[in-house]
Amino acid sequence: MDYNDSDAGTSLSTGSGGLDTGPGGRLRAPLRKSASQGLKIVVVGGFGVGKTTLVGSVSEIRPLSTEEVMTEASRGVDDDSRVRDKTTTTVAFDFGRITLDSRNVLYLFGSPGQERFWYLWDQLFAGSLGAVVLVDTRRLKDSWYAIDRLEHHKMPFVVAVNRFDGIDGPEPTLARVREALSIEDGIPVIDCDARVRESSKQVLISLVKYLTRLSDSARSEQAGSGRR
Amino acid sequence: MSPRAIDREMPDRFYTITHGRVPGDDDPFDIVSLIVAERDPAPGMQSEHVKILQMCHAPMAVVEISAELRLPVSVVKVLLLDLLDTGGITTRHPLPRATAASGPAGMHLPDHDVLKQVLLGLQRL
Numbered sequence: 001m002d003y004n005d006s007d008a009g010t011s012l013s014t015g016s017g018g019l020d021t022g023p024g025g026r027l028r029a030p031l032r033k034s035a036s037q038g039l040k041i042v043v044v045g046g047f048g049v050g051k052t053t054l055v056g057s058v059s060e061i062r063p064l065s066t067e068e069v070m071t072e073a074s075r076g077v078d079d080d081s082r083v084r085d086k087t088t089t090t091v092a093f094d095f096g097r098i099t100l101d102s103r104n105v106l107y108l109f110g111s112p113g114q115e116r117f118w119y120l121w122d123q124l125f126a127g128s129l130g131a132v133v134l135v136d137t138r139r140l141k142d143s144w145y146a147i148d149r150l151e152h153h154k155m156p157f158v159v160a161v162n163r164f165d166g167i168d169g170p171e172p173t174l175a176r177v178r179e180a181l182s183i184e185d186g187i188p189v190i191d192c193d194a195r196v197r198e199s200s201k202q203v204l205i206s207l208v209k210y211l212t213r214l215s216d217s218a219r220s221e222q223a224g225s226g227r228r
Numbered sequence: 229m230s231p232r233a234i235d236r237e238m239p240d241r242f243y244t245i246t247h248g249r250v251p252g253d254d255d256p257f258d259i260v261s262l263i264v265a266e267r268d269p270a271p272g273m274q275s276e277h278v279k280i281l282q283m284c285h286a287p288m289a290v291v292e293i294s295a296e297l298r299l300p301v302s303v304v305k306v307l308l309l310d311l312l313d314t315g316g317i318t319t320r321h322p323l324p325r326a327t328a329a330s331g332p333a334g335m336h337l338p339d340h341d342v343l344k345q346v347l348l349g350l351q352r353l
Contacts, residue, residue, distance in 0.1 A: 030285070030286035030288075031262070031286050031287045031288065032286070032287075033286060033287065035262055035286075035287045035320070036262065036287070036320045037262075037320065037322060037342075038258070038260030038261060038262050038289050038320075038322050039260065039322065039338075039342070039346065040259070040260050040322075058353070064292065064295035064296075065295065066291060066294040066295040066298075066300070066301065067294075067300050067301075068294075068300050068301040068302060069242075069300045069302060069303075090300070095291055095295075097289075097292075098349070098350070098353065099349075100345065100346060100348075100349025100350070100352075101345060101348070101349050103345075104342075104345055104346065104349060105260075105262070105289070106346060106349070106350075107259075107260050107289060107291065123301075123302075124259055124301070127258060127322060127336075129338045129342075129343070129346065130338075154334050154335045154336050155335070155336065156335050156336075156337065197353075201350060201353050204350050205347065205350050205351065208343055208346050208347045208350060209347065211337065211338060211343055212340070212343045212344070212347065214335065214337055215337045215338070215340045215343060216340075218337055219340065
């Protein structure tokens, strides 16, 4: 994908080497000893929309991938009864990492919005700060399902339109995308180029600012009801 | 929190590693819980336990351990439970979900101060 390898290991001390090779012979960049709080944001979208590219362009490590199997214990967490007919469900997902400060480490997860992925949402992504729905305007339909599921899981999200072919040309405007996906006015819909670190960073900032607005209004509502 | 025995559904390779256990519903690990090794591997330990203790000299998230070991997250959780029970590791947990405020339409919202710290961190990138 299009992430820049030179971004890998920005948190490492020095040197051409400087890179630590883990037991699996893979690239590792240890966290600071003071790191104490892991946080997560999930990037969802259809196949090939650029999720790994977005994660990779802001991550301090080269994106890693892993998988989860749905186990007996967690089955039935989602309310979809079709799950019970299956024996094992496996989903693969990518992730990257951003060290925010001495304490906080943000993990970014990219996962296909395919159906079986949502069976594992609670097991993997409950407690996420929020989500980014990454959209390819040529395949808007791919995003409908993801948006529906995020609403179902009560996970706040922003919509980022990945203009990887350049913004010129006959692509729909953001207003059209908002309309086509029936996105409420308050929810940010923004352009991005997932290959560009600064652009991906702005997507995350939009999400966090949106979450802050929601949190502020929830707090003032609570304060308001307290006064009554 | 004792892992329950199952399960003919777990692939053989994982079954061998976990002795057929899966994490219970009350397993204490989030995928971004940070794991720290509290001691060195001892002789005779299962090789996956040894690897985890070696890689967690610096804090490491559950999901990173999973990627490094090339094992599913739930298999790693079983291994971590063993180490937690024997004092081999400690865990730095993310914020409990219960403390999150509820927003409009019952949305799950993160803690306000945490959001502030995340925003500052991202702006500094």
